[in-house]
Amino acid sequence: MPREIEKKFLLKNDAWRPLVERRSRMTQGYLASGGRVSVRVRVAGDEAWLNIKAGGLVASRPEYEYAIPVDEARELLALAEGPLIDKTRHFIPAGDLTWEIDEFHGDNSGLVVAELELDNEQQAFPRPPWLGTEVTELHRYYNVRLVQHPYKEWTEAERRP
Amino acid sequence: MPREIEKKFLLKNDAWRPLVERRSRMTQGYLASGGRVSVRVRVAGDEAWLNIKAGGLVASRPEYEYAIPVDEARELLALAEGPLIDKTRHFIPAGDLTWEIDEFHGDNSGLVVAELELDNEQQAFPRPPWLGTEVTELHRYYNVRLVQHPYKEWTEAERRP
Numbered sequence: 001m002p003r004e005i006e007k008k009f010l011l012k013n014d015a016w017r018p019l020v021e022r023r024s025r026m027t028q029g030y031l032a033s034g035g036r037v038s039v040r041v042r043v044a045g046d047e048a049w050l051n052i053k054a055g056g057l058v059a060s061r062p063e064y065e066y067a068i069p070v071d072e073a074r075e076l077l078a079l080a081e082g083p084l085i086d087k088t089r090h091f092i093p094a095g096d097l098t099w100e101i102d103e104f105h106g107d108n109s110g111l112v113v114a115e116l117e118l119d120n121e122q123q124a125f126p127r128p129p130w131l132g133t134e135v136t137e138l139h140r141y142y143n144v145r146l147v148q149h150p151y152k153e154w155t156e157a158e159r160r161p
Numbered sequence: 162m163p164r165e166i167e168k169k170f171l172l173k174n175d176a177w178r179p180l181v182e183r184r185s186r187m188t189q190g191y192l193a194s195g196g197r198v199s200v201r202v203r204v205a206g207d208e209a210w211l212n213i214k215a216g217g218l219v220a221s222r223p224e225y226e227y228a229i230p231v232d233e234a235r236e237l238l239a240l241a242e243g244p245l246i247d248k249t250r251h252f253i254p255a256g257d258l259t260w261e262i263d264e265f266h267g268d269n270s271g272l273v274v275a276e277l278e279l280d281n282e283q284q285a286f287p288r289p290p291w292l293g294t295e296v297t298e299l300h301r302y303y304n305v306r307l308v309q310h311p312y313k314e315w316t317e318a319e320r321r322p
Contacts (some may be wrong), residue, residue: 002233052240064229068227
């Protein structure tokens with residue numbers, strides 16, 4: 001079973017920006033998000049994917065991803081539940097790993113989250129000086145939750161992890 | 162936008178059986194079925210598909226279908242909401258069209274439904290003598306509904322369309 005093991009962190013400052021190797025603007029929405037499974041459509045440039053994740057909002061969960069035609073993906077986005085997520089993903093290589101830093105736009109503007117995908121939960125990983133607090137266990141930072149409760153609606157307390 | 166235009170009928174008798182050209186055993190389940198969109202996983206032999214339909218239980222609706230690896234499809238079936246649908250689909254050619262006759266097993270055993278996919282809603286189609294009442298507009302005959310309310314639970318009134 002393909003499994004995603006992903007850790008999420010806030011950023012301490014902007015010192016990561018000069019390290020970005022490439023970036024990609026992404027629009028995504030959820031066809032289903034209520035039950036045990038979320039079904040996501042993502043468009044990034046001229047590529048698009050269907051993504052299915054199961055098992056709740058935790059670091060390690062089954063994940064399935066399939067490339068689909070971008071024109072069909074745009075039609076599927078129009079069927080999504082609630083507003084779409086619009087973000088720029090910045091990629092920073094770190095040895096065999098890659099930091100993916102999501103800078104959100106629109107209703108989630110101001111939110112920046114670093115993600116790191118690991119092969120297993122015990123795997124060691126670098127902690128660059130710009131890396132902030134880990135938020136892997138805080139559900140409000142998951143994209144599927146940002147659709148319902150966008151960053152612009154967060155209280156001061158919610159913005160302090 | 163790919164669009165499915167599909168009519169559903171009951172069968173008057175078994176006179177269609179000698180006309181079957183091929184058949185395929187199918188197992189399918191729904192990753193999502195509550196909202197505007199249903200997301201279906203189907204395994205038939207060594208092939209499998211993800212299918213997304215929108216727009217309610219009507220004859221004509223947007224439909225998107227993507228082939229996926231059968232081993233992943235079997236894992237996705239384990240994540241489905243509610244019980245799986247198990248059926249044998251019988252194919253009967255009819256000129257440019259194909260009758261697909263679904264004979265259900267398990268909790269839906271006893272139910273047989275003929276389906277015909279058309280290019281547009283005005284298209285003429287044959288009415289062979291074994292074709293029974295049209296049930297396109299009766300939601301209980303849709304597979305997504307059979308998961309929640311299987312044929313074995315139908316009242317006598319529900320079994321008379």
